[in-house]
Amino acid sequence: MLTEIKGGNTMKLVPLSDRVVLKQLEAEETTKSGIILTSSAQEKPQEAEVIAVGPGGMVDGKEVKMQVTVGQKVIYSKYAGTEVKLDGEEYIIVRQNDILAVVE
Amino acid sequence: MLTEIKGGNTMKLVPLSDRVVLKQLEAEETTKSGIILTSSAQEKPQEAEVIAVGPGGMVDGKEVKMQVTVGQKVIYSKYAGTEVKLDGEEYIIVRQNDILAVVE
Amino acid sequence: MLTEIKGGNTMKLVPLSDRVVLKQLEAEETTKSGIILTSSAQEKPQEAEVIAVGPGGMVDGKEVKMQVTVGQKVIYSKYAGTEVKLDGEEYIIVRQNDILAVVE
Amino acid sequence: MLTEIKGGNTMKLVPLSDRVVLKQLEAEETTKSGIILTSSAQEKPQEAEVIAVGPGGMVDGKEVKMQVTVGQKVIYSKYAGTEVKLDGEEYIIVRQNDILAVVE
Amino acid sequence: MLTEIKGGNTMKLVPLSDRVVLKQLEAEETTKSGIILTSSAQEKPQEAEVIAVGPGGMVDGKEVKMQVTVGQKVIYSKYAGTEVKLDGEEYIIVRQNDILAVVE
Amino acid sequence: MLTEIKGGNTMKLVPLSDRVVLKQLEAEETTKSGIILTSSAQEKPQEAEVIAVGPGGMVDGKEVKMQVTVGQKVIYSKYAGTEVKLDGEEYIIVRQNDILAVVE
Amino acid sequence: MLTEIKGGNTMKLVPLSDRVVLKQLEAEETTKSGIILTSSAQEKPQEAEVIAVGPGGMVDGKEVKMQVTVGQKVIYSKYAGTEVKLDGEEYIIVRQNDILAVVE
Numbered sequence: 001m002l003t004e005i006k007g008g009n010t011m012k013l014v015p016l017s018d019r020v021v022l023k024q025l026e027a028e029e030t031t032k033s034g035i036i037l038t039s040s041a042q043e044k045p046q047e048a049e050v051i052a053v054g055p056g057g058m059v060d061g062k063e064v065k066m067q068v069t070v071g072q073k074v075i076y077s078k079y080a081g082t083e084v085k086l087d088g089e090e091y092i093i094v095r096q097n098d099i100l101a102v103v104e
Numbered sequence: 105m106l107t108e109i110k111g112g113n114t115m116k117l118v119p120l121s122d123r124v125v126l127k128q129l130e131a132e133e134t135t136k137s138g139i140i141l142t143s144s145a146q147e148k149p150q151e152a153e154v155i156a157v158g159p160g161g162m163v164d165g166k167e168v169k170m171q172v173t174v175g176q177k178v179i180y181s182k183y184a185g186t187e188v189k190l191d192g193e194e195y196i197i198v199r200q201n202d203i204l205a206v207v208e
Numbered sequence: 209m210l211t212e213i214k215g216g217n218t219m220k221l222v223p224l225s226d227r228v229v230l231k232q233l234e235a236e237e238t239t240k241s242g243i244i245l246t247s248s249a250q251e252k253p254q255e256a257e258v259i260a261v262g263p264g265g266m267v268d269g270k271e272v273k274m275q276v277t278v279g280q281k282v283i284y285s286k287y288a289g290t291e292v293k294l295d296g297e298e299y300i301i302v303r304q305n306d307i308l309a310v311v312e
Numbered sequence: 313m314l315t316e317i318k319g320g321n322t323m324k325l326v327p328l329s330d331r332v333v334l335k336q337l338e339a340e341e342t343t344k345s346g347i348i349l350t351s352s353a354q355e356k357p358q359e360a361e362v363i364a365v366g367p368g369g370m371v372d373g374k375e376v377k378m379q380v381t382v383g384q385k386v387i388y389s390k391y392a393g394t395e396v397k398l399d400g401e402e403y404i405i406v407r408q409n410d411i412l413a414v415v416e
Numbered sequence: 417m418l419t420e421i422k423g424g425n426t427m428k429l430v431p432l433s434d435r436v437v438l439k440q441l442e443a444e445e446t447t448k449s450g451i452i453l454t455s456s457a458q459e460k461p462q463e464a465e466v467i468a469v470g471p472g473g474m475v476d477g478k479e480v481k482m483q484v485t486v487g488q489k490v491i492y493s494k495y496a497g498t499e500v501k502l503d504g505e506e507y508i509i510v511r512q513n514d515i516l517a518v519v520e
Numbered sequence: 521m522l523t524e525i526k527g528g529n530t531m532k533l534v535p536l537s538d539r540v541v542l543k544q545l546e547a548e549e550t551t552k553s554g555i556i557l558t559s560s561a562q563e564k565p566q567e568a569e570v571i572a573v574g575p576g577g578m579v580d581g582k583e584v585k586m587q588v589t590v591g592q593k594v595i596y597s598k599y600a601g602t603e604v605k606l607d608g609e610e611y612i613i614v615r616q617n618d619i620l621a622v623v624e
Numbered sequence: 625m626l627t628e629i630k631g632g633n634t635m636k637l638v639p640l641s642d643r644v645v646l647k648q649l650e651a652e653e654t655t656k657s658g659i660i661l662t663s664s665a666q667e668k669p670q671e672a673e674v675i676a677v678g679p680g681g682m683v684d685g686k687e688v689k690m691q692v693t694v695g696q697k698v699i700y701s702k703y704a705g706t707e708v709k710l711d712g713e714e715y716i717i718v719r720q721n722d723i724l725a726v727v728e
Binding site: 219220221222223224225227229260262266268269290292294301 | 483
């Protein structure tokens with residue numbers, strides 16, 4: 001049985017290195033950006049909002065400069081990222097390299 | 105059941121780093137460039153038009169200079185890229201390295 | 209049959225290079241940070257406390273600077289790390305690169 | 313059903329980076345160069361003519377200098393390349409690195 | 417049938433490059449350090465004593481500085497190393513990179 | 521049915537980069553060099569004569585200097601190389617790195 | 625049927641680059657060095673004598689300095705190397721990197 005316990009609002013995810021915390025856009029939001037909605041969607045939409053951005057810097061010996069900013073809508077690679085639940089909310093943590101494009 | 109909702113025309117994909125947004129050429133267009141048409145095509149044609157081009161720059165620690173430009177017809181690698189739907193239109197986002205040749 | 213023998217408190221793990229010793233947060237602790245609790249949890253929560261941090265330095269020929277500190281709560285990659293038992297306590301040793309984010 | 317539509321002669325493939333467009337030598341041509349002909353050949357001959365040569369330059373962060381020229385007969389690696397049809401003609405696009413030898 | 421023949425005490429293993437010769441701690445020793453003992457242990461404990469340390473230096477084109485010393489107790493990666501028998505004693509030869517932590 | 525058509529003697533393979541054209545030594549020749557002969561050999565002998573040597577130079581971004589010369593007998597790696605037929609003769613094209621040793 | 629034909633004593637293997645020619649120690653020799661003998665050994669002992677040593681130098685773009693010398697007894701990695709027969713004798717050709725330790 002699942003028991004969901006909400007922590008305070010002060011909990012937040014601070015990504016390391018070139019990682020980015022994403023939050024998948026919910027149905028009503030994805031509608032606005034024109035993503036096709038399916039009542040029996042098997043694949044989650046790959047559109048998400050940027051929630052937090054790591055500092056970049058030296059990653060695997062290579063200088064990485066972060067190119068996305070909090071609040072942007074992005075398309076990310078289907079097979080990338082780690083799902084994390086915090087305060088009953090689901091997030092996806094990806095490397096910036098798994099973000100394909102910004103939706104403007 | 106699929107429900108397609110069209111967003112405004114202002115929605116657009118802005119690719120990151122060395123990525124390129126492609127749009128597969130439709131049947132009537134591929135005809136012009138001489139691609140063989142099959143009524144029961146199982147493989148999608150690999151010819152596409154360049155819709156948007158990322159800025160290039162440092163990618164995996166290596167300087168990448170973009171060589172394709174918007175509007176070009178290109179041949180891309182069959183197993184590459186991520187399909188994305190936006191405003192009811194399908195796009196493919198590939199790395200420039202997955203573009204094999206420009207069709208002139 | 210398991211026989212558990214507790215060593216002295218002086219036993220400690222000193223990680224090499226870019227490794228970090230983690231201790232998974234127990235149920236009562238994870239509650240505080242809002243992680244969903246399940247009575248029949250099959251996946252261990254991926255939230256852990258940093259117990260010890262390696263010195264960093266040259267790792268595989270690349271300079272690695274440690275970014276986490278003892279006492280921080282972190283999210284780490286599900287498939288990473290080696291489980292180790294010492295003094296009847298379970299620890300996980302991961303590379304810093306397998307730590308996705310700090311929970312604040 | 314296959315419907316082949318020939319485009320104008322002005323259509324051509326311009327390979328990017330270190331890629332080379334090849335055209336397999338047909339039976340009557342391979343005869344001239346001494347390749348064994350089989351009436352039930354299961355493997356296509358790996359001999360081909362160079363049709364177009366990319367500009368070389370920085371490829372995956374390494375300087376590549378093109379060493380083959382249009383018109384040369386070459387042997388290329390069996391498992392390499394992407395087949396492309398243009399104007400009803402089949403081409404193979406390979407990286408220069410997949411060309412093993414020139415036949416003189 | 418196993419026939420064990422003991423060589424002289426003068427036989428010793430001198431590891432090359434970044435390799436380290438380890439000897440697994442026996443039950444009575446692992447007790448001291450608090451490792452859980454099981455009468456039907458299927459996994460060998462991953463705690464071992466450092467017997468010999470290679471010189472380090474250039475390994476795969478990267479400078480490696482040895483960080484462990486003879487006599488230290490270490491935790492090493494479960495899937496690493498090569499088992500070797502010499503003078504009826506079993507040793508494990510690992511790369512220093514497969515040593516996760518020192519137990520103090 | 522195999523039909524073998526011999527080209528002129530002027531046909532030759534000119535290997536690119538760090539590639540080497542080899543010709544397996546036939547039974548009567550391998551006898552001279554002491555290779556074991558089997559009447560039902562399933563593995564081809566790995567001894568071969570160097571027929572042509574590429575220019576070396578920059579290969580995958582690394583300077584390669586050719587170390588074998590035409591006429592040498594060499595041992596090459598079993599799983600390496602591409603078999604090629606020219607003028608009814610079988611050749612193997614390997615990278616120099618797949619040549620293990622010279623037989624003198 | 626195996627037919628063994630011995631060549632002259634002048635035949636020898638000259639390894640290229642960072643390769644080393646090894647000869648497995650026979651039972652009576654391995655006894656001296658204390659390796660456990662089994663009457664039904666399924667794994668060959670991994671102890672061998674160094675027969676010939678390549679020149680080292682630039683290997684895959686990295687400077688390799690040879691650290692073993694002819695006549696040394698060494699332990700090598702179980703899954704490494706290529707077996708070669710010359711003059712009815714079996715040899716193993718390994719890269720120096722597959723030699724784990726010298727037995728002194």
